[in-house]
Amino acid sequence: MNEGSNVVEMSKVSKEFGQGQVRALEDIDLEIRPGEFISLIGPSGCGKSTLLRIVGDLIQPSGGEIVVNGKSAHQARLDRDYGIVFQDAVLFDWRTVEKNIGLPLELMRWDRRKRSERVQELVNLVELQGFEKHHPWQLSGGMQQRVSIARALSFSPPLLLMDEPFGALDEMTRERLNLELLRIWEQSGSTVIFVTHSISEAVFLSTRVVVMSARPGRIVGVVHVNLPQPRTVETREDPFFADLIREVRQLLRKGGGFEAEEPEDEEQFIVAEENL
């Protein structure tokens, strides 16, 4: 494997919150190649969202090394090498759909004409034609999340970080957006790191599923998903699909994923750090 060509390389990455009281992540080694669709799955509080934020240089690791696009995570953030999508769409209420999508382009000082052309492309990509002038509160949850995805893709970043983007949506919207995301992934050719709670979603979307243990989060195992591309509605009925689900479940069990849940205070620590 050519080392330099990896999009993300992590070695011995760890994270502690609150002066070592909470060990969120331990000993994370992971290499992600261009064009991969990687899911991170694990029980609540296993640090998968934290790991995603470490890749995005939004949280600093306590130890280990991380390289994004051949440079430090910090430099990769400054170079705008990734787009991020949260569980909450995080749209700005005072901006219309098109202005929300164009926000990164405004920050990158694209001129108005180029910007509106690009925004229109993205509106078409996520199929929100006719809603350009709407405000976020006029949209359904699924549409808001599509705006958020379009915004993350607006500047064509090589890496897309997604933190449970469909977690708050109903099952049907979620499956539809799964298919849509795969189509976008194929078209854009970017690498995706996708955090999820859902085993079937992880298997359906990914080329590899990284299974993490309960706190402190470690990688229990990696499942290669060799289902045919492109994935369709029938993929879920493939007998191999059920096998892969079983494999992920076994790994989750091995990592203590089905034991009693610990209180989820990871978010609180993230917020607390933010306010420092």
Add this chain to the structure above:
Amino acid sequence: MSSTVVEPIPRGTLASRVGSTLWDWLPAAVVFVAGIALWEGLVRGLDIQNFLLPPPSDISQTVWTERDVLWSAAWFTFQEALGGWIIGCAAAILVALVLARWRILGTALMPYLIAANAIPIIAFAPITNNWFGTLNQSSKMVIAAILCFFPVVINALRGLTSVRPQQIELMRSYAAGEVEIFRRVRIPNALPFIFTGLKVATVLAMIGAIVGDYFGGSQDALGIQIRRQAGVFAFTEAWAAIVIASILGILFYGAVAAVERLTMGRHPSARGAE
């Protein structure tokens, strides 16, 4: 993939925000007319002495006959209020920006700002009269400015800092610096809060200017007129001056509310921070 067609959620309150229909105003108008009629009827029916409570008909007549004196006095005092409002609000917004940018300063000073907000600042009027000159309009502007400062600074700071952490994370993911985060997230987020403060401040500025006058001021000032007329038992004239002061206060508040609507007609939080 099939696209979801979702109609925009109908906003029932949009009409009442952008401009109410006649019907929406009718109940309030009925209450106003009934209130005036009741006042007039009670004063006449119970034969209440003029120095206790003059009837509205006398007051409105005096407003009309004395209009030149009253309006020039009102304008004089309104300048004091407006000047103080501009100085106080501008200073408050600047201070709030500094305190929001360097959070440790905000944390250190916030308790004192809240405590200072509870001080009856109007009590300082005789002292500012002494500092800036009793007859000088600036002595009243100072009182009005200090009164305006605290609610605006507290509201603005709350608006600037009550940003969701993920909005900041998102901006950082775009490598946005502090200036961009203020310009595109914190300030737009704070606008409804700031306008709430600005509206409260209009009322405080009028109080500051008029009560400042009570402690001594130019013969042209409205507060002086009210005090002098009341002093010579010309209560109808005093009431007429109060009516003028009220009209000005309402217009001042309404003007700021109108600017708020123009700025953020479509901002959903325009209602939330009321």
